[in-house]
Amino acid sequence: FAPATLAALAQARRNDLIVIGGGGLFMDYFTPFWAGFRAIADRASFCIWGAGYCDLKRERSRAPQALLAEIVGKSRLCIVRDELTRRHLSSCNLSPPVPCPSINAVQAPAVPGFGLLHVDNYTTAGADVYTAMDAAGRGFAKATGRPYRQTNNRIDSGNAAELARTLHLYASSDLVLSSALHGCILAVAMGRKVLAVSGDYKIEAFMQSAGLGEWVCDIDDVAVIPSALSALAGQNWPGEFIQQARAANQAVARTVLALAKGV
Numbered sequence: 001f002a003p004a005t006l007a008a009l010a011q012a013r014r015n016d017l018i019v020i021g022g023g024g025l026f027m028d029y030f031t032p033f034w035a036g037f038r039a040i041a042d043r044a045s046f047c048i049w050g051a052g053y054c055d056l057k058r059e060r061s062r063a064p065q066a067l068l069a070e071i072v073g074k075s076r077l078c079i080v081r082d083e084l085t086r087r088h089l090s091s092c093n094l095s096p097p098v099p100c101p102s103i104n105a106v107q108a109p110a111v112p113g114f115g116l117l118h119v120d121n122y123t124t125a126g127a128d129v130y131t132a133m134d135a136a137g138r139g140f141a142k143a144t145g146r147p148y149r150q151t152n153n154r155i156d157s158g159n160a161a162e163l164a165r166t167l168h169l170y171a172s173s174d175l176v177l178s179s180a181l182h183g184c185i186l187a188v189a190m191g192r193k194v195l196a197v198s199g200d201y202k203i204e205a206f207m208q209s210a211g212l213g214e215w216v217c218d219i220d221d222v223a224v225i226p227s228a229l230s231a232l233a234g235q236n237w238p239g240e241f242i243q244q245a246r247a248a249n250q251a252v253a254r255t256v257l258a259l260a261k262g263v
Contacts, residue, residue: 119183
């Protein structure tokens with residue numbers, strides 16, 4: 001991905017504004033992109049919006065801090081997605097974080113759902129944790145008469161129908177069991193109750209910001225999943241947090257637009 005992306009961005013002209021955003025772009029996996037982008041950053045206007053660290057619990061996963069700080073220092077605007085990322089880049093004096101912009105892309109369905117949706121990040125959680133989550137989820141669904149559904153949130157690029165089918169899984173369910181960050185984000189944004197299983201500190205960062213820190217199970221404590229699922233119906237939806245997150249992202253969008261007009 002890095003060479004093709006960098007080749008496209010290298011075509012940026014003086015009156016262009018590059019907006020780089022989304023997901024765990026501060027993970028070490030993306031270091032080749034940031035290293036290659038350094039030269040572009042010296043001459044092009046750019047913003048970073050919604051990016052964050054992946055901070056895996058079982059292996060090192062953070063991109064070099066000095067490299068990211070250098071790039072952030074050259075940006076016109078850098079808004080990170082969570083306090084975890086802001087803390088790791090404390091030398092950059094970043095503004096308060098704004099939750100992932102995907103919160104603004106979905107709404108709570110008008111019709112209540114009924115079912116348990118298991119959203120997996122198999123790579124991060126690992127085989128044993130995935131198996132434990134699957135068993136606990138299926139058992140709880142059967143015991144409560146709920147349909148059991150699964151997704152890993154992966155869709156082919158540009159496939160709108162597949163995206164709609166994936167989002168429908170959330171809309172059709174009232175409870176979500178997720179080891180993926182965006183399983184948690186989409187569930188909360190769509191008004192669904194979520195139990196997170198965390199192999200990455202970014203999940204705690206989001207859930208705590210939403211006031212749902214007590215609804216996180218560590219990957220080394222999956223034995224508590226069945227009892228946590230039994231209590232999940234009592235979770236309070238953080239509607240005020242969602243409203244504030246959407247308003248904050250709209251404010252960032254206005255700022256980016258103003259920067260684009262002023263380039």
